[in-house]
Amino acid sequence: MIQYILRRLLQIIPVFIGTTLLVYFMVFALPGDPIRALFGDRPPSEAVIAQLRQQYNLDQPFWVQYGLFLKNLFTFNLGVDFTGQPIAATLGRIFPVTVMLAVEALIIQTVFGVTFGLIAGLRKGKVFDATVLIASLVVIAIPTFVLGFVLQLLVGVQLGWAKPTVGATADWGNLILPATVLGLVSFAYVLRLTRASVIENMNADYVRTATAKGLSRPRVVVTHILRNSMIPVITYLGASLGGLMGGAIVTESIFNVPGVGQKLFQAVIRSEGPTVVAIVSVLVLVFVIANLLVDLLYAWLDPRIRYEN
Amino acid sequence: MTDNITPNQDTAPVQEPAKGAVVLEVRDLSVDFGVDKKWVPAAIGLNYEVRAGEVLAIVGESGSGKSASSMALLGLLPSNSRVSGSVRLSGKELLGANAANIREVRGKDVAVIFQEPMTALNPVYTVGAQIVETVRLHNEVSPDQARERALRMLELVELPDPEKAFKSYPHQLSGGQRQRAMIAQSLSCDPKLLIADEPTTALDVTVQAEILDLIRNLRNKLDSAIVLITHDMGVVADLADRIAVMRRGLIVETGTAEQVFRNPRHEYTQALLAAVPHLGQGGADQGAEVDVTAALAAAAHAELESVDHDDLVRRERENAAALAAAAAERPQGEPVLELTDVAIEYPKQGRVPAFRAVEGANLVIYPGQVVGLVGESGSGKTTIGRAAVGLLPVAAGTMRVVGQDISAAKKNGKQLHQVRRHIGMVFQDPSSSLNPRLPIGESIGEPMFLAGEAKGSGLQKRIEALLDQVELPRSYRNRYPHELSGGQKQRVGIARALSLKPKLMVADEPTSALDVSVQAKVLELFQNLQKDLGFACLFVTHDLAVVDVLADRICVMQRGRIVEQGSRDQILRNPQEPYTQRLLAAVPLPDPEKQRERRELRAQLLASGVE
Numbered sequence: 001m002i003q004y005i006l007r008r009l010l011q012i013i014p015v016f017i018g019t020t021l022l023v024y025f026m027v028f029a030l031p032g033d034p035i036r037a038l039f040g041d042r043p044p045s046e047a048v049i050a051q052l053r054q055q056y057n058l059d060q061p062f063w064v065q066y067g068l069f070l071k072n073l074f075t076f077n078l079g080v081d082f083t084g085q086p087i088a089a090t091l092g093r094i095f096p097v098t099v100m101l102a103v104e105a106l107i108i109q110t111v112f113g114v115t116f117g118l119i120a121g122l123r124k125g126k127v128f129d130a131t132v133l134i135a136s137l138v139v140i141a142i143p144t145f146v147l148g149f150v151l152q153l154l155v156g157v158q159l160g161w162a163k164p165t166v167g168a169t170a171d172w173g174n175l176i177l178p179a180t181v182l183g184l185v186s187f188a189y190v191l192r193l194t195r196a197s198v199i200e201n202m203n204a205d206y207v208r209t210a211t212a213k214g215l216s217r218p219r220v221v222v223t224h225i226l227r228n229s230m231i232p233v234i235t236y237l238g239a240s241l242g243g244l245m246g247g248a249i250v251t252e253s254i255f256n257v258p259g260v261g262q263k264l265f266q267a268v269i270r271s272e273g274p275t276v277v278a279i280v281s282v283l284v285l286v287f288v289i290a291n292l293l294v295d296l297l298y299a300w301l302d303p304r305i306r307y308e309n
Numbered sequence: 310m311t312d313n314i315t316p317n318q319d320t321a322p323v324q325e326p327a328k329g330a331v332v333l334e335v336r337d338l339s340v341d342f343g344v345d346k347k348w349v350p351a352a353i354g355l356n357y358e359v360r361a362g363e364v365l366a367i368v369g370e371s372g373s374g375k376s377a378s379s380m381a382l383l384g385l386l387p388s389n390s391r392v393s394g395s396v397r398l399s400g401k402e403l404l405g406a407n408a409a410n411i412r413e414v415r416g417k418d419v420a421v422i423f424q425e426p427m428t429a430l431n432p433v434y435t436v437g438a439q440i441v442e443t444v445r446l447h448n449e450v451s452p453d454q455a456r457e458r459a460l461r462m463l464e465l466v467e468l469p470d471p472e473k474a475f476k477s478y479p480h481q482l483s484g485g486q487r488q489r490a491m492i493a494q495s496l497s498c499d500p501k502l503l504i505a506d507e508p509t510t511a512l513d514v515t516v517q518a519e520i521l522d523l524i525r526n527l528r529n530k531l532d533s534a535i536v537l538i539t540h541d542m543g544v545v546a547d548l549a550d551r552i553a554v555m556r557r558g559l560i561v562e563t564g565t566a567e568q569v570f571r572n573p574r575h576e577y578t579q580a581l582l583a584a585v586p587h588l589g590q591g592g593a594d595q596g597a598e599v600d601v602t603a604a605l606a607a608a609a610h611a612e613l614e615s616v617d618h619d620d621l622v623r624r625e626r627e628n629a630a631a632l633a634a635a636a637a638e639r640p641q642g643e644p645v646l647e648l649t650d651v652a653i654e655y656p657k658q659g660r661v662p663a664f665r666a667v668e669g670a671n672l673v674i675y676p677g678q679v680v681g682l683v684g685e686s687g688s689g690k691t692t693i694g695r696a697a698v699g700l701l702p703v704a705a706g707t708m709r710v711v712g713q714d715i716s717a718a719k720k721n722g723k724q725l726h727q728v729r730r731h732i733g734m735v736f737q738d739p740s741s742s743l744n745p746r747l748p749i750g751e752s753i754g755e756p757m758f759l760a761g762e763a764k765g766s767g768l769q770k771r772i773e774a775l776l777d778q779v780e781l782p783r784s785y786r787n788r789y790p791h792e793l794s795g796g797q798k799q800r801v802g803i804a805r806a807l808s809l810k811p812k813l814m815v816a817d818e819p820t821s822a823l824d825v826s827v828q829a830k831v832l833e834l835f836q837n838l839q840k841d842l843g844f845a846c847l848f849v850t851h852d853l854a855v856v857d858v859l860a861d862r863i864c865v866m867q868r869g870r871i872v873e874q875g876s877r878d879q880i881l882r883n884p885q886e887p888y889t890q891r892l893l894a895a896v897p898l899p900d901p902e903k904q905r906e907r908r909e910l911r912a913q914l915l916a917s918g919v920e
Contacts, residue, residue, distance in 0.1 A: 203387075205428035212385055213443045213494070214416035223442075224431055303478040304432055 005292070012288050016281065023280045024066050027273040035082075056082070056274070069277060081267075081275045090263065091278060097170040098259035101252075102244035104172060104179035109187040110237060117194025117233075118226060124199050133195075136188035148181045148254040165256040178255040182248055186240045193236055197229035204228070231302050238294025242287040330399075332501050332534035333359040333382070338394035338404075340374065340381045340558075348391060352378035353558040355394070359502065359534040366537045366549035366566075368581070370824040374558040375538050379504050383419055384411050399501060417447040420495035424507035426487035430479040436463075436490045437475030440497050447498045462493040466523060484686070485516035489523065496527065506538045513685035513851065518895035518911060521547050540824065542585045543897030546570060546904045554578045566901045584829035585899045586854035589881060599857075599881040601893055602906050603628045608883065608890055611913045616906055632882040643712060645813045645845040646674040646697055650706035651716075653689070653696045665704065666692040667869045674862075676812065679839060679846040681856030683892070684866030693866075694815045694849045698732055699725040711812050730760055733806030733844070737818040739798035743790040749801045750776075750786025756808045775804040780834060796827035803835065807842070814839075814846040820855060832858055853896050857881065865889045890914055 035052050053059045057068050072079055078087040120129040156164025156177055163174040201207065202225055210224045249261035260279060267275040299305055338355040341348040352374035359365045369375040381392045382403065396403040398418060403411065423429035430439060440459035444450065463471035466489040479487055488508065495503060509517040525548060528535055537548060545552060552569040554562040562575040573579045589599040603624035606613060613621060651670045657663040667689040674680045684690040695701045696708065703716040711731045718724045736742035743752050754772045757763045763771050773783045779800040790798055799819060806814060820828040836859060839846060848859055856863055857877065864874040873886040884890045894911035898904045
């Protein structure tokens with residue numbers, strides 16, 4: 001077991017180097033000059049530009065730039081971005097917000113997705129099942145920004161049940177709307193996955209055994225059907241966590257959440273290589289570790305795939 | 310082991326049935342299933358009763374309603390079903406009882422053992438946890454007491470290491486151990502009635518014999534009533550006191566085991582008994598019936614209580630004479646399949662190392678010869694069959710097929726392609742080995758078309774001829790596999806295998822998924838075809854009785870090695886290897902009296918066995 005975890009953690013190294021290299025190269029290859037773009041319409045003197053270039057190592061060839069980035073990374077010195085702010089401080093500001101948002105969205109989609117999926121599966125072919133299936137299709141079909149604006153207007157502005165925008169100080173309460181929007185799409189998938197899995201397991205032999213033992217229906221459902229049905233759902237949830245962290249750009253802009261998505265978007269626009277790569281590096285780490293956790297959870301749920309060597 | 314398996318905490322208010330008292334009384338039980346808004350009967354007006362300490366076997370083929378009617382006793386049928394009649398357990402009516410009362414009965418008064426122990430136990434909980442769950446559900450006991458009891462039950466079902474089994478997940482146990490665990494769970498609350506739904510069907514014969522022994526011992530010890538649902542006449546002969554034969558939802562005959570086996574009255578019962586392959590009986594042209602019991606007794610130097618000494622000596626002598634008289638084999642021509650010291654490996658995949666499934670195999674098949682390859686699961690018999698067709702690489706030794714050495718042949722290379730034209734293959738599961746989206750005519754014609762043997766109207770003629778050969782109507786060629794019955798599908802499989810006029814046929818358990826009466830017909834067809842067309846055949850099976858019907862030679866495999874081979878007479882009349890003897894002794898005979906002899910012999914063999 002420990003050996004397995006170590007092996008998986010070691011795998012992070014090549015994945016990390018690969019992704020950062022790729023992202024660094026893409027930012028490097030972006031057209032336009034980030035330094036000139038900084039000053040907009042009033043071009044500064046050549047001397048200032050040259051000095052800035054040197055400061056950000058932009059005058060070095062690609063491999064040297066990348067090498068310097070790695071070196072700085074391992075000495076925990078992420079440097080400053082083009083506006084002079086330390087990147088480490090930026091990361092420390094934006095990541096907690098996004099983690100909060102992602103976790104809240106994850107909880108919403110899991111709780112509602114699994115509950116509705118379970119009930120729909122158990123009542124396969126009945127009215128509830130049909131309704132939920134159609135509703136989930138509608139949710140999948142509507143683009144996120146439409147959903148976002150509609151909820152913002154309806155719940156946030158007209159009904160006033162929740163704050164329509166988040167602003168500088170994000171907390172669990174005012175993140176509820178963006179988290180709902182973010183969770184809704186995955187919610188539909190979780191629901192459908194749970195439903196299909198429940199239907200499959202409902203007719204399994206061991207469920208019949210459990211009934212034949214004399215267990216009550218709720219106990220059969222919870223201890224025998226639900227637990228076995230969670231196995232594919234967990235895999236999906238793990239994979240969706242990465243999407244929730246990095247892909248929340250639209251939602252974050254609609255609700256003005258000062259998180260990773262917004263910052264990443266700005267950094268890409270400004271060709272700020274160091275910032276982009278720093279954010280992506282953290283995302284890669286989150287992704288890899290989330291996947292490891294999912295695999296461990298998987299083994300806990302299904303003893304048939306315990307990792308023994 | 311302890312005889313007292315009732316924990317003293319158990320207050321047990323239910324009156325214990327007196328010895329021989331009626332435990333289960335079924336009157337006019339009917340079961341219907343709603344299919345396409347119509348009620349389709351699965352069981353019609355069943356009447357039977359079971360007494361304490363008695364085993365009632367409900368026998369029938371698939372679709373006879375034997376399982377559905379028994380699941381109806383406990384309300385375990387799916388919601389599209391309808392049950393009527395009366396089911397009384399010690400006088401208490403079960404049908405129409407409210408949900409809470411039924412739950413009270415389930416697992417406590419009536420327990421069920423299911424067919425497939427792998428899927429009938431929840432894969433995500435340990436065996437111990439599942440038994441503890443049952444115990445605590447029906448008894449007011451602490452977790453520790455429940456654990457104690459679960460361990461005692463695992464000990465009672467003779468699991469070698471109860472502590473370890475308790476902590477194991479189902480997939481960590483072997484098939485036989487899983488079924489023992491299942492039985493332990495069923496018995497954990499001292500049921501008055503045990504319903505065993507095909508309890509040994511998924512198991513190897515030697516394991517089946519052990520489980521049957523276990524059920525017999527437990528019956529004597531616990532005095533429960535047992536309803537045994539099975540299609541296997543051998544199992545019935547071994548265990549049943551009384552028999553109810555079911556066909557198409559009706560009980561066509563009931564009686565004591567003696568009556569039904571000695572003197573079956575209903576013609577269906579007679580047909581069913583006639584269709585059961587009987588180890589030792591042999592095929593139509595294989596001469597005298599072999600007295601396997603006598604052969605085994607001679608090999609083991611056993612004395613049987615149930616058989617008179619002089620009589621046994623006489624039988625042993627007759628057997629030896631028959632063996633001496635048996636014609637020696639005269640192999641002719643060049644071998645069609647020849648294995649010399651062959652080892653076969655499943656190649657390594659990623660981190661999973663290569664697995665050597667067969668080692669040191671020597672085997673020769675001459676033209677026109679049928680060689681039966683017998684073994685239990687994991688013995689490597691299927692592996693040899695697959696390697697002969699070039700589906701698995703040969704790791705060591707030489708394998709010659711139709712005169713060509715394919716040991717070093719490249720995967721999917723030209724040589725294998727050529728060799729495969731001379732081999733036909735019939736698979737175990739007829740449903741999954743035919744493409745569901747191809748009409749069967751195309752399935753049959755595909756090999757000929759791909760080999761460039763025939764096309765157009767010539768191909769159609771060949772397809773028709775093949776359908777004639779396997780005795781299917783020509784009009785069937787436009788049908789799809791799902792429109793055919795299991796036996797018909799297997800006929801299609803045989804026709805496809807025959808389409809290129811193979812020199813060698815590899816048949817991998819072609820009849821094990823079929824009902825006995827269907828199996829008998831398919832085997833007969835196969836035999837006739839073999840005689841007419843004269844192909845050589847490697848017949849892979851776990852069923853000794855089937856091999857006995859078909860094979861000229863028999864090879865017995867155990868743990869990847871061929872432990873013994875010889876002519877049918879040599880193997881059946883004079884088995885040398887202890888494993889062969891044990892295997893032969895484990896096959897139940899569809900005759901209660903002969904089975905009693907066999908059982909005693911098996912006990913002696915095991916007692917004297919080195920292993």
